[in-house]
Amino acid sequence: MNHTYSTLRTRLAPLVMALVLAGCATSAVVDTSNVPAAPAAFKENAGAVSTNPAQPQVQGLWWKVFADPVLDGLIDRANGNNNSLQVAAGRLAQARALAGQIGANRFPQLGIGAGATRQRNSTTGNVAQTVVSAGANLSYEVDLFGKLSGASNAASLDAASREALLRSTQLLVQADVAQTYLSLRALDTERELVRGTLLAYQNTLRLTEVRFREGDVAELDVARVRSEAASTESEALALDQRRAVLEHALAVLVGEVPSNFAVAPTAWSTALPVIPAGVPSTVLTRRPDVAAAQNSMQATQARVGVAKTAWFPTFSLTANGGYAAPDIKDLFKLSTQAWGIGALLSLPIFDGGRREAGVQGANADLSIALANYREQVLVAFRDVEDQLAALRLLAEQSEAQSRSVDASSRATLLSGSRYRNGYVSQLELLDAQRSELRNRRQALQVKSAQYLATVGLIRALGGGWV
Secondary structure (H helix, E strand, C coil): CHHHHHHHHHHHHHHHHHHHHHHHCCCCCCCCCCCCCCCCCCHHHCCCCCCCECCCECCCCHHHHHCCHHHHHHHHHHHHHCHHHHHHHHHHHHHHHHHHHHHHCCCCEEEEEEEEEEECCHHHCCCCEEEEEEEEEEEEEECCCCHHHHHHHHHHHHHHHHHHHHHHHHHHHHHHHHHHHHHHHHHHHHHHHHHHHHHHHHHHHHHHHHHHHCCCCCHHHHHHHHHHHHHHHHHHHHHHHHHHHHHHHHHHHCCCCHHHCCCCCCCCCCCCCECCCCCHHHHHHHCHHHHHHHHHHHHHHHHHHHHHHHHCCEEEEEEEEEEEECCHHHCCCHHHEEEEEEEEEECCCCCCCHHHHHHHHHHHHHHHHHHHHHHHHHHHHHHHHHHHHHHHHHHHHHHHHHHHHHHHHHHHHHHHHHHHCCCCCHHHHHHHHHHHHHHHHHHHHHHHHHHHHHHHHHHHCCCCEC
């Protein structure tokens, strides 16, 4: 018996070795030559000199650079209550559980069982007989060709991708909260400016109506001031409506009911930090969406190898042992013991092209995943360039707008003096006041855009900079 087993093992060894070597060659090769390499420097950052740049910041509490306690509190609430974050966390938990299930297939499976049957057949003379049994069974699939390890590796990479997507969602939610809050603060400042101008028009209107009743001015002057006051009041109400919408959006972001949520208007004292872009190659290591795409591609690559293992045989070992007796009191006697061991080698011969189609489908998935990864890399660099360009141009626009505000303010002052001395009509004064208001509002909008672009740059850099 031992001699026969030894001879069989010797004859099968070359075949098994050949199959193992073939199985090792099933890994898919990914051509990453078309994935763009990191440029030496950002184009929009060339020649830029950052004055008072923010302190180096790794991924973490990036919003602290704005030095705004209200913003800090809102992001803390969003981190704990935002529904998108909870969905992403749930999907990560699902992926980890699935990885655990698939990984468990690599280990032996042990079970116990007990049962009782009552049967009648010709061997017992058609006499009903009861058989009770209890035992254990063991099964184990030998992973000769990497099928189980490949599937487990792919599932682990899927879980890593989900973890990166959770970080990406966190960064997105935090940036959305910051941008919505900063827009709200900019709008509060603009509302205060418009309301102040409206109050001045209303005071002018009351004075003009008094002068009209005394016969000092014509009715046309009253109509002009009344029109300007009504138009400014309409703009103020429109700003109130925009603020309500922003406040409601902020409530949803922090996971609260808009009816019970409010951000009190206050002076806009949020700091505007200068964020250095750093080295382009570091963006790919910090951006969680790029990491997610890379992990997803690697998981798909592993599944190509799993699909190829369908061409190789599966080898399983089984064992069982226990007791069986016609009476439960005799169940655990030595004479009722039974056991068995077995091995199964299985290899499909004809499947109508199913295995080949599976390999082709896995390769197609890999091509898609590689294209998605390449696209994500391109988007990462584009996002940084976009925000750098926005900040550079907004800085220039802010300087130009500041000169415009100074000029229009001077024009209003001169027009007011000339109107009081009777050199110009009221129409010229109203035009000067309208122009000044418009320029001041545009200056606020440019300032708001600078804040939003700064948050956008932080997000494009992956939530950190060095």
